[in-house]
Amino acid sequence: MPSHTAALPVNITIHGLDPELAAAFRDFADKAKSSLNTAAKELLRRALGLPTADEAARIDEWNRFFASTTKTDSSDWLKTLDSFEQIDEEVWK
Numbered sequence: 001m002p003s004h005t006a007a008l009p010v011n012i013t014i015h016g017l018d019p020e021l022a023a024a025f026r027d028f029a030d031k032a033k034s035s036l037n038t039a040a041k042e043l044l045r046r047a048l049g050l051p052t053a054d055e056a057a058r059i060d061e062w063n064r065f066f067a068s069t070t071k072t073d074s075s076d077w078l079k080t081l082d083s084f085e086q087i088d089e090e091v092w093k
Contacts, residue, residue: 014040 017025029039042052051059069077 025036025039025043028043029036032039032042034042045052
């Protein structure tokens with residue numbers, strides 16, 4: 001699989017959408033309150049298993065958060081989560 005490291009702009013034109021597909025595409029864009037161009041990019045990303053723009057922003061935010069934590073912070077955080085590993089037998093009766 002080729003690796004594309006340069007961010008080259010790519011423009012595409014899709015010809016001959018059948019009426020059902022065109023209507024569904026416009027409906028998708030309308031519901032997302034986005035342009036057809038933005039909707040097409042989101043649908044392509046989803047179809048190819050890539051994060052959408054919103055998902056990529058959240059991933060970047062989490063990456064910045066975790067990059068800013070120290071090993072002590074991480075250890076403390078994991079200790080806090082230990083309580084979630086305990087099963088209260090009384091709750092499950």
